[in-house]
Amino acid sequence: MFVTPQSMRFEAPLSLQSGASIRDYTLAYETYGTLNPERSNAVLICHALNASHHVAGSYEGQPRSEGWWDNMIGPGKPVDTDHFFVIGINNLGSCFGSTGPMHANPETGRIYGADFPVVTVEDWVDAQALLLDALGIERLAAVMGGSLGGMQALSWTLRHPERVAHAVVIASAPNLNAENIAFNEVARRAIVTDPDFHGGHFYEHGTVPGRGLRIARMIGHITYLSDDVMNEKFGRQLREGIDLKYSTQDIEFQIESYLRYQGDKFSEYFDANTYLLITRALDYFDPARAFEGNLARALAVASAKFLLVSFSTDWRFSPARSREIVRALLENRRDVSYAEIDAPHGHDAFLLDDARYLNVVRAYFERISLGLARSPA
Amino acid sequence: MFVTPQSMRFEAPLSLQSGASIRDYTLAYETYGTLNPERSNAVLICHALNASHHVAGSYEGQPRSEGWWDNMIGPGKPVDTDHFFVIGINNLGSCFGSTGPMHANPETGRIYGADFPVVTVEDWVDAQALLLDALGIERLAAVMGGSLGGMQALSWTLRHPERVAHAVVIASAPNLNAENIAFNEVARRAIVTDPDFHGGHFYEHGTVPGRGLRIARMIGHITYLSDDVMNEKFGRQLREGIDLKYSTQDIEFQIESYLRYQGDKFSEYFDANTYLLITRALDYFDPARAFEGNLARALAVASAKFLLVSFSTDWRFSPARSREIVRALLENRRDVSYAEIDAPHGHDAFLLDDARYLNVVRAYFERISLGLARSPA
Numbered sequence: 001m002f003v004t005p006q007s008m009r010f011e012a013p014l015s016l017q018s019g020a021s022i023r024d025y026t027l028a029y030e031t032y033g034t035l036n037p038e039r040s041n042a043v044l045i046c047h048a049l050n051a052s053h054h055v056a057g058s059y060e061g062q063p064r065s066e067g068w069w070d071n072m073i074g075p076g077k078p079v080d081t082d083h084f085f086v087i088g089i090n091n092l093g094s095c096f097g098s099t100g101p102m103h104a105n106p107e108t109g110r111i112y113g114a115d116f117p118v119v120t121v122e123d124w125v126d127a128q129a130l131l132l133d134a135l136g137i138e139r140l141a142a143v144m145g146g147s148l149g150g151m152q153a154l155s156w157t158l159r160h161p162e163r164v165a166h167a168v169v170i171a172s173a174p175n176l177n178a179e180n181i182a183f184n185e186v187a188r189r190a191i192v193t194d195p196d197f198h199g200g201h202f203y204e205h206g207t208v209p210g211r212g213l214r215i216a217r218m219i220g221h222i223t224y225l226s227d228d229v230m231n232e233k234f235g236r237q238l239r240e241g242i243d244l245k246y247s248t249q250d251i252e253f254q255i256e257s258y259l260r261y262q263g264d265k266f267s268e269y270f271d272a273n274t275y276l277l278i279t280r281a282l283d284y285f286d287p288a289r290a291f292e293g294n295l296a297r298a299l300a301v302a303s304a305k306f307l308l309v310s311f312s313t314d315w316r317f318s319p320a321r322s323r324e325i326v327r328a329l330l331e332n333r334r335d336v337s338y339a340e341i342d343a344p345h346g347h348d349a350f351l352l353d354d355a356r357y358l359n360v361v362r363a364y365f366e367r368i369s370l371g372l373a374r375s376p377a
Numbered sequence: 378m379f380v381t382p383q384s385m386r387f388e389a390p391l392s393l394q395s396g397a398s399i400r401d402y403t404l405a406y407e408t409y410g411t412l413n414p415e416r417s418n419a420v421l422i423c424h425a426l427n428a429s430h431h432v433a434g435s436y437e438g439q440p441r442s443e444g445w446w447d448n449m450i451g452p453g454k455p456v457d458t459d460h461f462f463v464i465g466i467n468n469l470g471s472c473f474g475s476t477g478p479m480h481a482n483p484e485t486g487r488i489y490g491a492d493f494p495v496v497t498v499e500d501w502v503d504a505q506a507l508l509l510d511a512l513g514i515e516r517l518a519a520v521m522g523g524s525l526g527g528m529q530a531l532s533w534t535l536r537h538p539e540r541v542a543h544a545v546v547i548a549s550a551p552n553l554n555a556e557n558i559a560f561n562e563v564a565r566r567a568i569v570t571d572p573d574f575h576g577g578h579f580y581e582h583g584t585v586p587g588r589g590l591r592i593a594r595m596i597g598h599i600t601y602l603s604d605d606v607m608n609e610k611f612g613r614q615l616r617e618g619i620d621l622k623y624s625t626q627d628i629e630f631q632i633e634s635y636l637r638y639q640g641d642k643f644s645e646y647f648d649a650n651t652y653l654l655i656t657r658a659l660d661y662f663d664p665a666r667a668f669e670g671n672l673a674r675a676l677a678v679a680s681a682k683f684l685l686v687s688f689s690t691d692w693r694f695s696p697a698r699s700r701e702i703v704r705a706l707l708e709n710r711r712d713v714s715y716a717e718i719d720a721p722h723g724h725d726a727f728l729l730d731d732a733r734y735l736n737v738v739r740a741y742f743e744r745i746s747l748g749l750a751r752s753p754a
Contacts, residue, residue: 018623118623178607178632179599185633186595189640192626193588195572200626211570215592218563222556230555236663244661246395246495248653249569249577253660255555256562263566276625283630284621286613 001074001081003030003057003067007097008134014092014127017284020117024106027131028090028097029053032073033081035137040372042137043084044128045069046145046152049220049278050270052096055088056081071353078362083369084141092127093119093277101273102203112273114200119277121148121285125155129163141368143304144168146350147317148278151285154325157302158287164304166368168361171314171350173321174295174328175286180316183223184279187216191272200273209272214263216275221262226313226346234258295328305335307364309357311349312342337364378451378458380407380434380444384474385511391469391504394661397494401483404508405467405474406430409450410458412514417749419514420461421505422446423522423529426597426655427647429473432465433458448730455739460746461518469504470496470654478650479580489650491577496654498525498662502532506540518745520681521545523727524694525655528662531702534679535664541681543745545738548691548727550698551672551705552663557693560600561656564593568649577650586649591640593652598639603690603723611635672705682712684741686734688726689719714741 006029013023030053035042045055047068056073058065073079073086090098093116101116132140143164145153150172157167176184191197191212198205222230234255238244244252251257291297306329310322319340329336339360343349349357383406390400407430412419422432424445433450435442450456450463467475470493478493509517520541522530527549534544553561568574568589575582599607611632615621621629628634668674683706687699696717706713716737720726726734 018621020623114626118625175613177604178611178613178630179602179604181613181630182595182599182607182632182636185630185636186592186599188625189595189637190567190592193591214570215563215567218559218566219596222559222563225556227554227556230559234555236552236555236558236666244395246397246661248495248565248650248657249491253555253558253562255559259559259562260566273625280625284623289613 001032001057002060003032003054004059005030005053005097008131010127010130014123014130016117016123017120018118022092022099022117025092025099026097027092027099027127029131030055030057030067030088032056032086033084035085035135036372039137040139041084041141042132043079043086044132044140044143044156045073045086045088046124046128046143046149047088047091048145048147048149049282050266051149052094053088053090053098054096056086068351072358072361078358079144079365080369083372084365087132087135089128089131091119091124091278093274095271095274100271101200101277102271111201111203113203114273116273116277118280120281121151121155122159124281125152125159128152129160132163139163139165141372142166142168142365144170145172146170147172147347148282151282155285155287157304157306158299161301161303166307166364167302167304168307168309168364169322169325170309171311171317171322171347172308172325173317174288174324176282181283183219184283187219188276188279190215190219191275197272200276202272208267210267213267213270213272213275214260217263217266217270218259221259223316224347226315226344228313228344229346230255232344295324296331299325299328299334300332302329302332302334307337307339307361309339309341309350309360311345311347311357312340313344314347314349316347378409378434379437380409380431381436382407382430382474385508387504387507391500391507393494393500394497395495399469399476399494402469402476403474404469404476404504406508407432407434407444407465409433409463410461412462412512413749416514417516418461418518419509420456420463421509421517421520421533422450422463422465423501423505423520423526424465424468425522425524425526426659427643428526429471430465430467430475431473433463445728449735449738455735456521456742457746460749461742464509464512466505466508468496468501468655470651472648472651477648478577478654479648488578488580490580491650493650493654495657497658498528498532499536501658502529502536505529506537509540516540516542518749519543519545519742521547522549523547524549524724525659528659532662532664534681534683535676538678538680543684543741544679544681545684545686545741546699546702547686548688548694548699548724549685549702550694551665551701553659554698558660560596561660564596565653565656567592567596568652574649577653579649585644587644590644590647590649590652591637594640594643594647595636598636600693601724603692603721605690605721606723607632609721672701673708676702676705676711677709679706679709679711684714684716684738686716686718686727686737688722688724689717690721691724691726693724
């Protein structure tokens with residue numbers, strides 16, 4: 001499936017949770033499949049930290065350019081684009097085509113840098129809703145995401161309950177716990193204290209805070225993987241032969257080599273200010289906050305049907321966190337399906353091929369598809 | 378109990394595991410209690426990453442100068458200095474008085490810096506043994522340590538089995554797993570890539586790689602604490618009032634404030650090269666390595682009696698890792714006591730006051746004490 005990225009410009013100001021607003025911004029997006037005449041088969045996919053609107057398919061003439069959820073979405077796949085019209089949108093503040101810190105602030109003509117407004121999950125949802133308006137989509141057959149994308153899916157059911165028939169929330173949580181925030185904060189400090197960060201205005205200095213980005217990514221990778229899979233994939237294997245080098249700076253173990261490689265790669269394509277913004281959006285997400293921490297009350301407004309999926313070895317967003325959402329929905333007598341997949345891959349599992357996981361999602365979307373066939377809009 | 382640090386110089390070269398050697402080095406140490414005429418009541422305490430020879434007591438005229446294990450060791454305490462002669466030694470390469478990277482290399486007259494030889498747990502044990510020789514102590518009533526200190530205690534039973542009657546190994550592991558190494562590697566990269574590190578020769582540049590040390594310490598702290606205790610102590614509490622600031626760089630949550638404070642404090646007193654050396658010693662420790670990974674075969678040479686203690690919420694060195702040691706010792710039909718303490722504090726628990734934990738250690742040392750009284754040397 002070959003796809004072409006598109007973009008849409010929005011001139012009117014968007015009011016943000018922080019009280020600030022942003023105007024003259026662009027959202028990059030892609031669509032897969034065909035919108036039916038009733039406009040009832042649209043599925044919005046929300047992305048997590050380092051992903052983008054390029055969810056599925058690939059770019060013509062670019063080998064290995066498959067979207068980040070290409071195993072999940074496409075013709076005949078669990079989210080079947082022969083039946084559904086799927087939309088991926090790059091979030092505001094990201095660095096893959098939508099307006100972000102590396103673009104010019106229309107108010108000043110200067111590159112935003114660290115002055116890009118702080119955006120939240122709720123702001124992203126509102127911006128996504130405007131794009132759907134422009135595409136003529138009033139109501140989503142489903143909104144779906146993993147991790148931070150799952151938070152957006154959950155938020156959709158709260159901010160625009162009448163516009164969502166189903167929400168699929170995978171490997172997610174109702175908010176970050178202290179440990180999650182702590183890892184984000186260390187990553188942010190690594191970036192912000194990199195001398196090449198220049199207070200977030202490194203673009204005009206011609207630098208990139210690559211040291212900080214590398215450290216941030218290495219920390220991230222540790223938390224994406226389970227202890228089990230790390231021990232199985234790397235264990236205590238040495239990179240070269242069997243002799244120790246006895247060095248504090250050279251690579252000795254395979255796991256070191258893997259992490260350095262991931263850090264290097266990431267620092268070449270990801271924007272440092274975007275990293276700060278997105279980790280902060282994660283920190284801030286907490287729908288129960290306005291209800292004195294009572295998640296059931298926070299979710300009372302949701303009218304969608306839900307599928308939640310978690311993975312047994314995910315210690316970043318553990319099954320216990322998904323169960324909190326399930327419990328709060330059940331307290332509101334909502335229609336909830338929940339699958340806890342016994343998978344060894346940690347948080348990363350939501351992106352990987354696990355037949356049980358993919359089949360759960362496939363079955364759920366088949367049910368949505370049947371519902372569409374039965375009840376025209 | 379007021380104490381006075383001492384030090385001893387060693388001129389003869391010490392051969393290290395790496396093949397290198399070090400000469401003209403000094404070890405800082407402290408002792409508590411009195412060596413009995415039979416010289417049979419000596420207990421060696423081995424320290425972990427950021428601790429020192431100052432294990433117990435305090436320095437006269439210096440309020441709040443208690444040693445790092447002062448709740449465990451002293452008159453009437455679980456390791457009772459009314460009965461035992463306790464010795465704390467600062468490890469080679471550390472930064473609290475023993476020879477380390479901040480001292481001059483006698484071969485060149487230059488500050489060692491990054492040229493300080495890589496030292497291992499086994500090297501530390503050998504250096505400790507030389508100091509005990511000089512103190513006239515042939516055999517230890519016990520060797521004891523937590524975390525990396527526990528690794529040294531275990532190593533003592535393998536390198537000098539005839540010199541150890543009892544080994545007390547707390548919150549430790551037979552080696553680091555991939556995730557442990559990964560966290561160490563991120564911390565090291567943060568230090569090494571700090572522009573103020575200058576390839577490990579920052580002393581002559583008049584700089585300190587404080588950014589890297591801060592990041593290293595923040596990562597460390599996250600892994601010392603359990604999820605539970607973090608949620609209980611900090612949760613999602615904001616530092617100031619109830620209003621969000623919507624900032625990526627300001628402190629918003631209490632946990633951020635705590636981590637930054639810990640990082641700042643650490644960067645003011647800890648040496649960056651020492652951090653590299655000690656994390657590497659952790660990475661390298663693996664007595665089973667010479668036995669194709671068979672821990673039982675590696676421990677066959679040990680003749681000491683053992684007490685092992687682990688803590689239920691310690692995810693850095695989990696109870697499962699202690700049980701590996703227990704199992705390997707039992708396969709060798711060694712005398713092993715094992716206590717798994719259900720404590721909420723994570724890895725940090727080994728330093729804290731938990732009555733059950735302190736009582737287990739107290740009972741074990743009372744048993745050792747009785748044995749000493751019954752059988753004169």
